[in-house]
Amino acid sequence: xxxxxxxxxxxxxxxxxxxxxxxxxxxxxxxxxxxxxxxxxxxxxxxxxxxxxxxxxxxxxxxxxxxxxxxxxxxxxxxxxxxxxxxxxxxxxxxxxxxxxxxxxxxxxxxxxxxxxxxxxxxxxxxxxxxxxxxxxxxxxxxxxxxxxxxxxxxxxxxxxxxxxxxxxxxxxxxxxxxxxxxxxxxxxxxxxxxxxxxxxxxxxxxxxxxxxxxxxxxxxxxxxxxxxxxxxxxxxxxxxxxxxxxxxxxxxxxxxxxxxxxxxxxxxxxxxxxxxxxxxxxxxxxxxxxxx
Amino acid sequence: xxxxxxxxxxxxxxxxxxxxxxxxxxxxxxxxxxxxxxxxxxxxxxxxxxxxxxxxxxxxxxxxxxxxxxxxxxxxxxxxxxxxxxxxxxxxxxxxxxxxxxxxxxxxxxxxxxxxxxxxxxxxxxxxxxxxxxxxxxxxxxxxxxxxxxxxxxxxxxxxxxxxxxxxxxxxxxxxxxxxxxxxxxxxxxxxxxxxxxxxxxxxxxxxxxxxxxxxxxxxxxxxxxxxxxxxxxxxxxxxxxxxxxxxxxxxxxxxxxxxxxxxxxxxxxxxxxxxxxxxxxxxxxxxxxxxx
Numbered sequence: 001x002x003x004x005x006x007x008x009x010x011x012x013x014x015x016x017x018x019x020x021x022x023x024x025x026x027x028x029x030x031x032x033x034x035x036x037x038x039x040x041x042x043x044x045x046x047x048x049x050x051x052x053x054x055x056x057x058x059x060x061x062x063x064x065x066x067x068x069x070x071x072x073x074x075x076x077x078x079x080x081x082x083x084x085x086x087x088x089x090x091x092x093x094x095x096x097x098x099x100x101x102x103x104x105x106x107x108x109x110x111x112x113x114x115x116x117x118x119x120x121x122x123x124x125x126x127x128x129x130x131x132x133x134x135x136x137x138x139x140x141x142x143x144x145x146x147x148x149x150x151x152x153x154x155x156x157x158x159x160x161x162x163x164x165x166x167x168x169x170x171x172x173x174x175x176x177x178x179x180x181x182x183x184x185x186x187x188x189x190x191x192x193x194x195x196x197x198x199x200x201x202x203x204x205x206x207x208x209x210x211x212x213x214x215x216x217x218x219x220x221x222x223x224x225x226x227x228x229x230x231x232x233x234x235x236x237x238x239x240x241x242x243x244x245x246x247x248x249x250x251x252x253x254x255x256x257x258x259x260x261x262x263x264x265x266x267x268x269x270x271x272x273x274x275x276x277x278x279x280x281x282x283x284x285x286x287x288x289x290x291x292x293x
Numbered sequence: 294x295x296x297x298x299x300x301x302x303x304x305x306x307x308x309x310x311x312x313x314x315x316x317x318x319x320x321x322x323x324x325x326x327x328x329x330x331x332x333x334x335x336x337x338x339x340x341x342x343x344x345x346x347x348x349x350x351x352x353x354x355x356x357x358x359x360x361x362x363x364x365x366x367x368x369x370x371x372x373x374x375x376x377x378x379x380x381x382x383x384x385x386x387x388x389x390x391x392x393x394x395x396x397x398x399x400x401x402x403x404x405x406x407x408x409x410x411x412x413x414x415x416x417x418x419x420x421x422x423x424x425x426x427x428x429x430x431x432x433x434x435x436x437x438x439x440x441x442x443x444x445x446x447x448x449x450x451x452x453x454x455x456x457x458x459x460x461x462x463x464x465x466x467x468x469x470x471x472x473x474x475x476x477x478x479x480x481x482x483x484x485x486x487x488x489x490x491x492x493x494x495x496x497x498x499x500x501x502x503x504x505x506x507x508x509x510x511x512x513x514x515x516x517x518x519x520x521x522x523x524x525x526x527x528x529x530x531x532x533x534x535x536x537x538x539x540x541x542x543x544x545x546x547x548x549x550x551x552x553x554x555x556x557x558x559x560x561x562x563x564x565x566x567x568x569x570x571x572x573x574x575x576x577x578x579x580x581x582x583x584x585x586x
Contacts, residue, residue: 216509
């Protein structure tokens with residue numbers, strides 16, 4: 001527990017991961033967020049310090065966990081000039097937990113390694129409640145010795161960890177997971193939307209789905225919410241659109257045509273354009289139920 | 294067990310249902326199939342009689358179980374003129390187990406009831422192995438007293454029975470089940486196809502899918518088959534195209550736009566056009582893996 005930990009990006013996931021590690025006895029020595037009030041509030045809660053600069057986090061912590069929104073934000077915090085996590089980064093280990101394109105992970109790794117720092121991908125396939133109770137499903141990629149050096153920390157965050165391979169590989173698998181999850185979510189919304197239009201009892205339909213080839217994890221996590229229009233956000237429609245986009249970009253580079261993933265991204269982008277992007281992904285049912293949107 | 298049973302349509306599902314009821318001690322007194330050799334072979338196996346006419350089945354059995362391919366075949370066996378199951382049908386009960394449009398169930402019921410016969414929908418959400426061992430998931434619709442009159446027979450076929458409502462309702466739910474199942478199948482094929490193109494270990498990817506939001510029943514039933522190109526048919530791509538089409542027709546009548554279901558039907562229709570329609574639905578992976586089709 002002698003390693004000190006910094007956090008960059010303390011939205012609900014990052015904040016809960018910080019709370020969890022603090023609860024486990026780790027010292028969170030620096031917190032940065034583009035929204036400085038978020039960093040201040042969490043720093044007070046955890047007896048930590050909000051950092052006004054990215055460089056300040058690197059200066060204050062051995063291990064820096066980053067949970068930012070997208071590729072652009074990630075490249076911004078690891079910028080080659082101006083304020084950056086890379087300033088005096090020698091010996092530091094960056095654990096990057098956002099869902100990003102593989103190329104961004106590789107670019108960040110190359111820049112960090114050139115300065116004598118290390119990076120690891122820790123892609124999460126879980127949500128905010130799992131972050132708080134240490135039960136994240138974590139897909140790890142990077143150098144095995146770097147993984148070993150931070151394994152005790154990761155084990156406090158995750159009860160299911162899977163080493164996937166070299167850097168960039170976890171981002172690939174994560175993009176696939178979310179692409180398939182988003183397809184299943186969009187498909188479920190169509191099934192329940194049609195059931196509703198047919199005048200069927202949705203509770204009965206969900207029960208039958210659960211016993212048949214229509215069963216899925218998203219039926220369990222999102223089916224009732226679709227029925228009840230409870231779209232409090234665990235994983236936003238905007239994130240779903242972004243993640244399906246990462247997978248589709250990989251597919252495009254490889255010359256693959258994926259019509260279901262394409263249709264799914266279009267649906268989540270419709271939500272964003274309709275101002276529904278901050279609803280939970282279950283909110284896609286607002287597009288498929290008659291009279292809702 | 295005093296009720297005698299006839300079968301119309303003894304493809305692999307119908308034949309296994311007949312075998313199961315025969316094994317349970319029921320007398321299968323007449324078997325008809327458009328392919329008369331299939332009827333002859335099964336009749337010999339079960340000590341039954343192949344009927345050369347539909348009317349002959351109605352004459353020989355109290356309960357007639359029909360398992361035909363589609364709406365057109367169903368309307369053909371219940372034709373208003375010529376050879377038909379409706380000839381001298383008074384007092385008979387027809388249990389219709391094919392996946393049909395709700396409108397066809399209602400039309401057949403109206404014609405049968407006018408002659409003093411009864412009908413019941415017994416929509417199956419399972420496959421040939423479950424038909425043989427009596428573990429079908431059965432969605433039943435029709436008049437409750439008709440259901441009660443044949444319940445002992447259905448209980449030999451199904452260990453999970455769900456009464457859905459009046460005639461036509463089971464067909465609606467079945468269309469929804471298969472529509473969502475087909476979407477999940479097509480989406481899984483895209484996920485594994487992209488994983489393969491990315492050079493990832495598909496066994497690892499399936500294991501990760503199973504632990505995350507990408508998990509689904511079709512991952513369990515079809516994932517390994519997609520990886521291994523084992524597309525021996527349990528539920529054909531041609532049937533998947535047809536069933537998604539039934540759901541989309543219902544949606545169209547109600548003014549609903551379902552982009553995922555539409556894209557899924559197009560994929561299964563591509564298989565049919567490519568001569569792959571008799572592969573199992575898992576064969577959709579042949580479209581999404583590079584270098585396969």
